[in-house]
Structures are given as structure tokens and as C-alpha cells.
Amino acid sequence: xxxxxxxxxxxxxxLTAIVLCLSVAAPAGAESLSGSYLAARQAGIQSDxxxxxxxxxxxxxxxxxxxxxxENALSSHVNLGDFKQALPIARRLxxxxxxxxxxxxxxxxxxxxxxxxxxLLADLDAGMTVxxxxxxxxxxxxxxDQGNMTAAVEAFDAVSATxxxxxxxxxxxxxxxxxxxxxxxxxxxxxxxDGNALRLDRRGIEARVQVxxxxxxxxxxxxxxxxxxxxxxxxxxxxxxxxxEAGESLPFxxxxxxxxxxxxxxxxxxxxxxxxxxxxxxxxFSRAAEELNPGHVDAILLSASFLERLNQFAxxxxxxxxxxxxxxxxxxxxxxxxxALRRDGKIERAVEVLTQxxxxxxxxxxxxxxxxxxxxxxxxxxxxxxxxxxxIALYDDPKEAGWRAFYVRxxxxxxxxxxxxxxxxxxxxLTLQPDEPRVLNYLGYSxxxxxxxxxxxxxxxxxxxxxxxxxxxxxxxxxWALFRMGRYQDAVDPMERAVELMPLDPIVNDHVGxxxxxxxxxxxxxxxxxxxxxxxxxxxxxxxxRRKLEVGLNAVLKEEGAxxxxxxxxx
Numbered sequence: 149x150x151x152x153x154x155x156x157x158x159x160x161x162x163l164t165a166i167v168l169c170l171s172v173a174a175p176a177g178a179e180s181l182s183g184s185y186l187a188a189r190q191a192g193i194q195s196d197x198x199x200x201x202x203x204x205x206x207x208x209x210x211x212x213x214x215x216x217x218x219e220n221a222l223s224s225h226v227n228l229g230d231f232k233q234a235l236p237i238a239r240r241l242x243x244x245x246x247x248x249x250x251x252x253x254x255x256x257x258x259x260x261x262x263x264x265x266x267x268l269l270a271d272l273d274a275g276m277t278v279x280x281x282x283x284x285x286x287x288x289x290x291x292x293d294q295g296n297m298t299a300a301v302e303a304f305d306a307v308s309a310t311x312x313x314x315x316x317x318x319x320x321x322x323x324x325x326x327x328x329x330x331x332x333x334x335x336x337x338x339x340x341x342d343g344n345a346l347r348l349d350r351r352g353i354e355a356r357v358q359v360x361x362x363x364x365x366x367x368x369x370x371x372x373x374x375x376x377x378x379x380x381x382x383x384x385x386x387x388x389x390x391x392x393e394a395g396e397s398l399p400f401x402x403x404x405x406x407x408x409x410x411x412x413x414x415x416x417x418x419x420x421x422x423x424x425x426x427x428x429x430x431x432x433f434s435r436a437a438e439e440l441n442p443g444h445v446d447a448i449l450l451s452a453s454f455l456e457r458l459n460q461f462a463x464x465x466x467x468x469x470x471x472x473x474x475x476x477x478x479x480x481x482x483x484x485x486x487x488a489l490r491r492d493g494k495i496e497r498a499v500e501v502l503t504q505x506x507x508x509x510x511x512x513x514x515x516x517x518x519x520x521x522x523x524x525x526x527x528x529x530x531x532x533x534x535x536x537x538x539x540i541a542l543y544d545d546p547k548e549a550g551w552r553a554f555y556v557r558x559x560x561x562x563x564x565x566x567x568x569x570x571x572x573x574x575x576x577x578l579t580l581q582p583d584e585p586r587v588l589n590y591l592g593y594s595x596x597x598x599x600x601x602x603x604x605x606x607x608x609x610x611x612x613x614x615x616x617x618x619x620x621x622x623x624x625x626x627x628w629a630l631f632r633m634g635r636y637q638d639a640v641d642p643m644e645r646a647v648e649l650m651p652l653d654p655i656v657n658d659h660v661g662x663x664x665x666x667x668x669x670x671x672x673x674x675x676x677x678x679x680x681x682x683x684x685x686x687x688x689x690x691x692x693x694r695r696k697l698e699v700g701l702n703a704v705l706k707e708e709g710a711x712x713x714x715x716x717x718x719x
Contacts, residue, residue, distance in 0.1 A: 265290035293406035355402035383476035411441035461492035551581035620649030636666035654685035
């Protein structure tokens, strides 16, 4: 059995800097527009692509030669995935010799869709450019489309010869050879020389596994999957592995045509840009991948994630909804759709999506956990507990559920006044993930609120602060622990640090007020309590703060049956 280097890493990290360096900057719009331009510009600023496309197109009816309008109308249609509307605008920009990156992208996509690879080669020869990496790979895939494999190989090699781009040229050359039936040549490229195998992302691993299977090397395919993913396999990889183990010969479906190959190029660039470029810019490339290969589910999911980052939740929901029910990634799409609906304020629909998904995929713990998280975020802690129970029960060994499952269930138990169960879950989470700051903080703060095990609570929170020194919530817990233990002066610094980190949080401002009151800084205490009220605390908390402003902290404590605090001390 052949060996594979460890670890197999995605192409994304090394490609990002290259793409950003080699890309042609997206054109900047005019700094201001007047009259009829204003609505279009505002929609564009808000990434409201539907409205922007409408308004910019209307404005073009009055001035069809304005390059600012053309560029923005074009990018809006592309970001909507509407290449049919984008194409005439791209042609208009080319006619104006605008050298528009977006227009050139649209023309490249159209050339592959319409089988006009010879025209694309002519355009590239004439200087049309999207970005150097895309141009080089587009030339290579266009030669594949023409049936000129010798010229295609030369074009792929030219990309590989560019500094920093060897892996990308070699990867696409391997895909092209496999699509032409040369699986031995493809595997040589994947394997590399002297064990210098290509470092692949998930899609690349899937493609190489198919190549290995065509070479009757299923055992090597299994080894590749195990080396890359271990025991945690998504449904796609689990299915591939099972087929390999059963001795099935997997067809090569990663790239069925030159158009599919170019879709992989655009998807690769979109993935690379996902971390560092604006999501609206990266979205153009994932939309291009979708247009060339409508069945490219990874590109659809990537587009949806960009739309979520742009707060375009309705468009994200539409994207997630395009993933076929029978596709192995359907559950991922439904999880994404539920999250987009939740962020769009459509909670009932989100719950419905996850409930239906839990019925169709009862074996997936992540679905139950996501449903529990949704219930918990809506303060429905009883239903959250039930969902987390189902998730944990899906594992033969509870440890396999992971520390987070017990952490969030512990939170839900605590919120439903089941402290014994909550404490057990939180402590068990710490056995699975010792010194996890979120668990330490929640357990420690809960004990503070119940005024029990204060020394242990303080120790937990101090450990959490060391692990997360910039967490406002955790530093607030430290200040509150010191306050609860009567160390009022010691509490001042952490509480002031907490309010610096979280200036708009009502609880933190309330706590700072209590600490100031305890050390005799009464005017500052009243100021902080008023700030806390301005940030819309929970009704009961607001009532208590108002009472403190009326009669002072000690009087409120007395009314609550608690002992008044003593004068500040240094202990």
C-alpha cells in the first residue's frame, strides 16, 4: 500500500495571498451620486442586490454609457447569480473598452457555457483578463474543450511555472488528465515526486479517490480518506469509503467537462478569498462556479455563506434551498437554511426546518444539537434539554458527544432550576475539556450567584481569565466574584476592565455600579446604574436597578433579605 504525507491540507491558505496579489482590483464607484442614483447607491452599500439590480438598471435606461452604473448593475446581477441579465451589460462594458474585471468574468463564463472556447482563446490573446491565475487556467481548460490536450498541458504547465502557483497548475492538470481518461498520469501528478503529494482540500481528496479507484487501488483510496479525515467522516466521504471497502469501481465524476473544470477554478478562487476579501467580491466567483456547474453543491453552500455574512438572509435561504434532498450535503444545507431563517427573525420556520430534518436524519447528532441551540437561544430551555438528550443518546459512549454537548445541556438545566443536573453536566464537560474557559466561567459564575463554594468559584474564574484575558464576560465574573467575597477594592480593576470591553452590556454596567457603591464612589455608582438602564436590561433587573437609584444598594439588599455590605476594605 502506498503512503501519503501527513497532513493533507487544503489549497485555500496558500492561494489566498496569491489571489489578492494577482487580482485586478474591483472598480471603485463614484463617491457620490445625485438624484436618481441615490436609491441605487444605497441599495448597493447595503448589499441589497435585488434592489440594487433594479435601481441601477432603471438608471441605465437614462444613461446607458455611464460606466459606474454599468459596473454596479453588472455586479448586482452577478451577485444574484443572474448571468442572463449580466451578459448584455458585460458586452456593453467591453464595447466601451472599460477593461472591467466583472465583465471579463461574465464573458469567460459565457464562453464556456456556450462552447465558444476558441473565441475565449482569441480574447485572452487580445489581452482580456480577469486575474492572471484565472486567465492561465481558463486558457488551459479552453484548450481541453478544443480537444487540444498537448496545448492544454502546456498551458497548465505555464501556470505551474509561475512563482507560487505550481500546486494549482498541477492540480487542474491532474483533473484534466483524469477527465480525458489518463488516470495514471493524473495520479502521478497527485502523488508528486519524492512523496511531494498535492495538498488537497475535501473536493480534491474526493477527486483523487475516484482516480485511485479507476486504477483498481481502492485500498489506497481508503488509506487516503482515513489519513485525511480520521474517524470523523461527512456523509459524502463515508459513502465513498463504504463503496471502496465493498470493492466498487468509482467513476470519475469530479470533472466531466471543461466547463466543470472552469467551475472548479472559480470555486477555488472564491474559497481562497473567503477569509480575507469582502464577501460581496468573493461571491462573484462562487456564483460563476454555480453558473458553470449548477450541481456544484459546495459552490452553492459557499455562496449562501457569503450572503449570510452580507446579512442577505432571504437570498441565503434561497441558495440553501437549491441543494437537492437526495444529495449527501442536504443536511448541511438545511442546517444553514435554519440558521439563515433564525438570523432573519423567522424563528418558527427555523424550528420547523430543524424538526423536519431531525425526522429525516434521526441518526445525526448535529441536527439535534442545532435544534437544542435554537431552543436555548429563544430561552426555551426545557425543549433544549430534550434535544440535547437525544443528541447525546445517539453516541454509544457519552464521551463521544464532546464537552460542548454537556456544557450547553448544563446551561439549560441551570436555567430550569435543576442545579444538581447542571453542575454534573458542567463538571463532566471539564473532565472532557479541562480548563475550558467558557465552562469554568459558567460554573464559577453560577456558584457565585447561588453564593456557594465561593473559593472554588473564584479559582475557576481566575483560571478562565488566564485562558481568555480579553473576554469581557469572564473578567466581569472575576470582578463579581471578588465583590461577592467582600473584596470590594480588589473588584474595581477587573470590573472597570470588563466595562471597557463591553461598554453597552447592562449587566456589566450594573455590576460596576455595585462595586463603585461598595467603595464609596456613590456618584459614579448612580451613573453606571443609569447607563445600565439605558441598555434595556431584563424587566426584573431594570426594576431592581431603579430601586437602587431610589434607596441605595444596602436598602435593596435588606429588602431582599440579604445582609448589607460592609465598608470597602483591601482584603
